[in-house]
Amino acid sequence: MTEDQAVRYRVSGGVATLTMDQPHNRNALTPALLGGLADGLAAALANDAVGAIELTHTGPAFCAGADLSGTPKPKQRRKELGLADVLEDIQDAPKPVVARIAGHCVGGGIGLAAACDISIAGSEAKFAFTEVRVGVAPAIISVVCLPKIRRADALELFLSGERISAARAAEVGLINRAVPADDLDAEVAAVLARLLAGGPSALAAAKRLVYTVPGMERKAAFARTTELSQSLFASAEAAEGMAAFREKRLPSWAPPAQQ
Numbered sequence: 001m002t003e004d005q006a007v008r009y010r011v012s013g014g015v016a017t018l019t020m021d022q023p024h025n026r027n028a029l030t031p032a033l034l035g036g037l038a039d040g041l042a043a044a045l046a047n048d049a050v051g052a053i054e055l056t057h058t059g060p061a062f063c064a065g066a067d068l069s070g071t072p073k074p075k076q077r078r079k080e081l082g083l084a085d086v087l088e089d090i091q092d093a094p095k096p097v098v099a100r101i102a103g104h105c106v107g108g109g110i111g112l113a114a115a116c117d118i119s120i121a122g123s124e125a126k127f128a129f130t131e132v133r134v135g136v137a138p139a140i141i142s143v144v145c146l147p148k149i150r151r152a153d154a155l156e157l158f159l160s161g162e163r164i165s166a167a168r169a170a171e172v173g174l175i176n177r178a179v180p181a182d183d184l185d186a187e188v189a190a191v192l193a194r195l196l197a198g199g200p201s202a203l204a205a206a207k208r209l210v211y212t213v214p215g216m217e218r219k220a221a222f223a224r225t226t227e228l229s230q231s232l233f234a235s236a237e238a239a240e241g242m243a244a245f246r247e248k249r250l251p252s253w254a255p256p257a258q259q
Contacts, residue, residue: 007036009036011049014050015053018044018055019058023061026059027061029066034082038086041089045094053095054099057103062105065110087112094204094208096118096195098192101119101125106127106128113127113169114144114148119175121178121179126164127165128164132160149172149173157172165178199237201235240253
């Protein structure tokens, strides 16, 4: 496999699937993998036929975190990895991103899982912030992980490097839920189908609300959300959605497979 195949990209039924495909190194965050993720996200956002994005993997690990196979200088490593850029791309994407986690997820891999809007893991997956075990800290991924978990859990997990089950990862809020391994594909497919039922502009607006409203002052939040609500209700997308509801039909944005 060549480096430019670190992430495979496929579109089907309104879903763009980005598959991390470096099982030989447990999908470590190499420059090739990070570049492939960034390119795949950009391609999905540029394609009007794509309503949702799935992030998945091959091999027994979702992502093993930082690539420790070489020893570049710290400044070079940070520049090459570009992990912060990919995490921002996921959270800034106006289309929902769903992680399918069928293998172990450690270090920076947890950052990918936490950055996704919805993350579903197979019950056999294990999670760990292993950074302290190699003399570093979960610095970059803390930006996407800490808003999801309470301080007590963050301290225990960050400081101990302990491996936890998928069920525990869901309990602390790092992922949405853990399901039996045999049910993982069906559960992810069901989540994606529900997302594709939403209007594209409405999905983008709903996602941004989650990331922006909690940090706003209350009066400013009410003013901004009132303005947003008015603009959405006046949109062509809302007119189509309400017409479809009245006429008991699917809206125009529903993918062909659902019609």
